[in-house]
Amino acid sequence: MRTFFPSESCKATQLRAINPWSWLQPERGTFSKFAWKSPSSIESLMKVPEPPIVPLFKPVNYVEILAQIHEELESCPPEERSNLYLLQYQVFKGLGEVKLMRRSLRAAWLKASNVYEKLIFGAWLKYERQGAEIISDLLSSCGKCATEFGIIEVASELRANENPSFHGIDMLNGNHISRIVSFQIGDKKIVCDRLKIAGLSIPFHAMLYGCFVESSFEDIDLSENNISPSGMRLISDFSITGSLNEAPSCLLLEILVFANKFCCESLKDACDRKLASLVSSRQDAVELMECALEENSPVLAASCLQVFLHELPYSLNDSQAFELLSSANRQHRSIMVGPALFSFYSLLSEVAINADPRSDKAVLLSKQLLDCAETNRQKMMAYHQLACVRFLRKEYNEAEHLFEAALNEGHVYSVVGLARLSHIKGHKNWSYKRLSSIISSYSPIGWMYQERSLYCEGDKKCGDLERATQLDPTLTYPYMFRAASLIMKHDVQSALAEINRVLGFKLALECLELRFCFYLALEDYQSATCDVQAILTLNPDYRMFDGRVAASKLRTLVREHAENWTTADCWLQLYERWSSVDDIGSLSVIYQMLESDAAKGVLYFRQSLLLLRLNCSEAAMRSLQLARQHASSEHERLVYEGWILYDTGHCEEGLRKAEESISLKRSFEAFFLKAYALADSTQDPSCSSTVISLLEEALKCPSDRLRKGQALNNLGSVHVDCGKLDDAADCYINALKIRHTRAHQGLARVHFLRNDKNAAYSEMTKLIEKAPYCPSAYEKRSEYCERELMKADLEMVTRLDPLRVYPYRYRAAVLMDNNKTKEAIAELSRAISFKADLHLLHLRAAFHEHIGDVMGALRDCRAALSVDPNHQEMLELHSRVNSQEP
Numbered sequence: 001m002r003t004f005f006p007s008e009s010c011k012a013t014q015l016r017a018i019n020p021w022s023w024l025q026p027e028r029g030t031f032s033k034f035a036w037k038s039p040s041s042i043e044s045l046m047k048v049p050e051p052p053i054v055p056l057f058k059p060v061n062y063v064e065i066l067a068q069i070h071e072e073l074e075s076c077p078p079e080e081r082s083n084l085y086l087l088q089y090q091v092f093k094g095l096g097e098v099k100l101m102r103r104s105l106r107a108a109w110l111k112a113s114n115v116y117e118k119l120i121f122g123a124w125l126k127y128e129r130q131g132a133e134i135i136s137d138l139l140s141s142c143g144k145c146a147t148e149f150g151i152i153e154v155a156s157e158l159r160a161n162e163n164p165s166f167h168g169i170d171m172l173n174g175n176h177i178s179r180i181v182s183f184q185i186g187d188k189k190i191v192c193d194r195l196k197i198a199g200l201s202i203p204f205h206a207m208l209y210g211c212f213v214e215s216s217f218e219d220i221d222l223s224e225n226n227i228s229p230s231g232m233r234l235i236s237d238f239s240i241t242g243s244l245n246e247a248p249s250c251l252l253l254e255i256l257v258f259a260n261k262f263c264c265e266s267l268k269d270a271c272d273r274k275l276a277s278l279v280s281s282r283q284d285a286v287e288l289m290e291c292a293l294e295e296n297s298p299v300l301a302a303s304c305l306q307v308f309l310h311e312l313p314y315s316l317n318d319s320q321a322f323e324l325l326s327s328a329n330r331q332h333r334s335i336m337v338g339p340a341l342f343s344f345y346s347l348l349s350e351v352a353i354n355a356d357p358r359s360d361k362a363v364l365l366s367k368q369l370l371d372c373a374e375t376n377r378q379k380m381m382a383y384h385q386l387a388c389v390r391f392l393r394k395e396y397n398e399a400e401h402l403f404e405a406a407l408n409e410g411h412v413y414s415v416v417g418l419a420r421l422s423h424i425k426g427h428k429n430w431s432y433k434r435l436s437s438i439i440s441s442y443s444p445i446g447w448m449y450q451e452r453s454l455y456c457e458g459d460k461k462c463g464d465l466e467r468a469t470q471l472d473p474t475l476t477y478p479y480m481f482r483a484a485s486l487i488m489k490h491d492v493q494s495a496l497a498e499i500n501r502v503l504g505f506k507l508a509l510e511c512l513e514l515r516f517c518f519y520l521a522l523e524d525y526q527s528a529t530c531d532v533q534a535i536l537t538l539n540p541d542y543r544m545f546d547g548r549v550a551a552s553k554l555r556t557l558v559r560e561h562a563e564n565w566t567t568a569d570c571w572l573q574l575y576e577r578w579s580s581v582d583d584i585g586s587l588s589v590i591y592q593m594l595e596s597d598a599a600k601g602v603l604y605f606r607q608s609l610l611l612l613r614l615n616c617s618e619a620a621m622r623s624l625q626l627a628r629q630h631a632s633s634e635h636e637r638l639v640y641e642g643w644i645l646y647d648t649g650h651c652e653e654g655l656r657k658a659e660e661s662i663s664l665k666r667s668f669e670a671f672f673l674k675a676y677a678l679a680d681s682t683q684d685p686s687c688s689s690t691v692i693s694l695l696e697e698a699l700k701c702p703s704d705r706l707r708k709g710q711a712l713n714n715l716g717s718v719h720v721d722c723g724k725l726d727d728a729a730d731c732y733i734n735a736l737k738i739r740h741t742r743a744h745q746g747l748a749r750v751h752f753l754r755n756d757k758n759a760a761y762s763e764m765t766k767l768i769e770k771a772p773y774c775p776s777a778y779e780k781r782s783e784y785c786e787r788e789l790m791k792a793d794l795e796m797v798t799r800l801d802p803l804r805v806y807p808y809r810y811r812a813a814v815l816m817d818n819n820k821t822k823e824a825i826a827e828l829s830r831a832i833s834f835k836a837d838l839h840l841l842h843l844r845a846a847f848h849e850h851i852g853d854v855m856g857a858l859r860d861c862r863a864a865l866s867v868d869p870n871h872q873e874m875l876e877l878h879s880r881v882n883s884q885e886p
Helices: 039-043 062-075 078-096 098-110 115-128 134-143 194-198 202-209 229-241 249-261 265-276 282-295 299-312 318-326 330-338 341-355 360-372 377-393 394-411 411-422 428-441 446-455 458-471 477-488 494-505 509-523 525-538 551-559 565-579 583-593 600-612 619-629 634-649 651-664 669-680 687-702 705-721 724-736 743-753 759-769 773-785 787-800 806-817 820-834 838-850 854-867 873-882
Strands: 180-185 188-193 219-221
Touching: 062 078, 062 854, 078 098, 078 341, 098 115, 098 773, 115 299, 115 341, 134 634, 134 651, 134 773, 180 194, 180 229, 188 194, 188 229, 194 202, 194 229, 229 249, 229 509, 249 265, 249 282, 265 282, 282 299, 282 318, 282 330, 299 318, 299 330, 318 360, 330 341, 341 377, 360 377, 377 411, 377 724, 394 411, 394 724, 411 428, 411 446, 411 619, 446 458, 446 477, 458 477, 477 494, 477 509, 477 651, 494 509, 509 525, 525 551, 525 583, 525 619, 565 583, 565 705, 583 600, 583 705, 600 619, 600 634, 600 787, 619 634, 634 651, 634 669, 651 669, 669 687, 669 705, 705 724, 724 743, 743 759, 743 773, 759 773, 773 787, 773 806, 806 820, 806 838, 820 838, 838 854, 838 873, 854 873
Parallel strands: 180 219
Antiparallel strands: 180 188
C-alpha cells in the first residue's frame, strides 16, 4: 500500500529527503559521486518515510472477528452470506493474506443470493487477477469455461413478474363494441385487435372497454403519445403473439417508454429483456443505462452494470460511465444494483483508491460507501477509508471527524490518523499519550508501538521500534529506521545487516529502495544496480524518492558506473548466484540478460520461477505471460501456457498443454511440466513410475544446467517417495555436481532414511555454508540433531524468516510437554498475532481444549475454519469442542 499511501511528513522525526535532481541533471557519463562520509550527504541521501495509514479494516483481535464471522455464517439466512464473506475478505486484506482474500471473494461469489452479487464479486475476482482474460482464453482452448470471469446471462437470472399481463377483462357492453380498433399516428393508421390491446394493461382496458369515450371509437388518435407507427405495429404484434420481433434499440426504447406510460408490464418486461440482450460495449451501456434507470428497467440496468464492472478499472476513467455509477440517487441505485449497494461501492472505491487515493473519484465513491453502510462493522470501515482519503488530500478537519467516528464505532486502528493529525497541529505529547492509552487498554499489537515511536526520541523510540518488531516482525518501518540510523553513524555493515533482515523474508520495494541508497552512498554501483534491477523486475513502473524519479532512469544512470557484463559473464553470474541461493541477485542478472539478444521466452520463464520462490505470485504470472508472448516456437508457447494454467489451479488443463507440446517436439520443459502436473493431479501412488520416466525423458533433452539440476532434484524426491534410496542418492549427487545447491537437502533426507543422522546433519551443514541465510536449510537441519541444537536452529529460522510457522509449533509443543501451558499458548499467540495460519490456530485450539478452555478452543476452531473451511481435522475438532459448549 506504500505506493498508494505515501506518508505525511512529521518533520521532527524525519531524515531529510534526497534531492535527486542535483545528480540527475549532469550529462551522461558525468555522474556526480556522493561524499558519503559527510553526515549532511548521508542525511540528504536517506529517507525513511513514515508508515502509511492504510485504508483497511484492522481489528485489534482479528481471530475474534473471524470466529464471529464463521459463527454467523453457520446460522444466517442465505442472502446475508456474501456480505459476511466480504467482511472476511476485508479482515484478510488488513492482514495482507492475498490468497485468503481471494478465496473469501470467491466464496462471496459462489454464495451470491442474487444476480447483482454475482456480477459484483465476479468482477472483483477479475479485477484482483488483472490479466485474467488470458486464463479465460486458455481454458476456452481446452474446452473449459472460466465461470468467474465469464459474462452472465442477466435476463435468465432476473425473473419476470409472475403476472405481468392484465387479466379478467370485463366485457360489459361487449356486444356492440367493435373487435377492431385503429390507432391514428400522424398520417398512419395501425389496425389492432381491441381485446388484445386491452389485455396489455388496466389503462388500455379502461380506454377501450371502460367509461372513457374512446371505448365507443373505432379510430383513436395516439399522435401525442410519442410512439411511432413502427413502434405501434410492434406493440400490436406483441399483443397477439406475446413476443417482440427484432427491432433496433431506438425503437425498443420508444416502446419501453410507451409501455411504462400505459403500465403494460408484460410489454415492458419483454422490451427490457430485448434491450438487455443488445448491450455489448461500454458505449452501449452508457447510452442505455440512463434510460434503464428512468424507466425502472432492472434487466437492462443490470446488463449495463455488467459491462461497466467487467471493464474495471477502465470504466472509472470514462466520464459518462463514472457519472452514472457514482451519482445515482437512492432509487436509481436500487434499480442498478438491487440490495448489493455496500458490496458495489466497496469494489468501486477500492478501484478508485488503488488508482489515485487523492482523487475526487476516491472521495465521491468512499462517500457513497459510507452512505450505504448499515452495520457497525460496515460503518467503521467506511468512516476509516474516507478519513484516509481526506487525510491524503490534507483535508485535516474532515479527516479528524471521520477518524473519530471510526474510532467511536470500534475501529481502534483509526487512532493512528488522530495521532498524526494531532502531531501536525503541534501536539506531539498528546499523540504519544493517546497511543500509550491504547497500548494499556488492549492486548498490544506491533502497529501500536510502531506508531508511538513517531512521537518520541532516543532510547524510547528505539525501545518502541524493537517492541514493534517483536510483536509484528512483518512491519518494515522499524528495520528501515534502524538501518538508516546505523548508516548515519557510519556503521555500514550493521545497517546492511538490518535491512537484509527484512529482505530475507519479505521482498518489500521500499526496503530494496533504501538498500539501493545505501549502496549509492558507498559508491558500490554494482550492488546498487542489482537492487534497482530487482525493483524493476517486481514493478517496471516503480518510481523512487516519493515517486519523483522513475526507477528505470536511476538504473540507466547507475549502470554507467557499474561493470559491463557480456552474455557469458551474465551466465556465470547467474550460476554463481543460483548456486548460493541468492534469489534477488539471480533476478537482477536475468533482468540484465533480457536486454541482450538471448531467447527472451526462456529468460522470462526463469524469472517467473524465481519470483514464485520469492512469493511474488503476481509478478511471476506477469513474467509467465511475457514468456508466452516471446516464445520462439509453438511447442515452447504451449509449455508456458501449461504453466500459466497449472499456477492458476487448472492442473489437468496444464497437463493437456504439456502433451500438446510433446506431440510437436520432445523438449525438456514439456516433459518437466507434464511430470510436475501429473504428480499434482492424481493421488494414485502408481503414477510415480510415470513421473520418473517423464523426468528421465526430460533429462535426455537439451537444457541448461540450472534446469537439469532442478529436474534431478525432483527426480530424487520421487525416488525417495518410492523407497529407491540408491537411485535418489545418485540423482542428488549428480545435481550437486552441476551446483544445484538445494540437492544437499534431498541427500540429507536419504542419509536420514538410511539411519545415518550424523551424515544428514553434515549434509545440511554443507548447504548452510553455501547459503547461510536460507531459513529452510536451518529448519530442515533441525530434524537431524539433538534438542539443544534443534532449538538453536529453529531460533535461527525465526530470526531469518519469522513467517515460517514450524518453529513456533515445535517450541509450543515442547513447552506443552513440560506442562508450561501458558507459555505454550503464548508462543503460538506470538505468531498468530501477525499471521493467519491454519496449523497455528489448530494447535492452539487443541491446547485450549486440553486445559478445558472450551470458548478459547471454539474461537480458534472457527477462525481456523475461516482460513480453510474444508480442513477435515479442524472440522472434527470443531464438532467435538462445539458439543462441549455450555
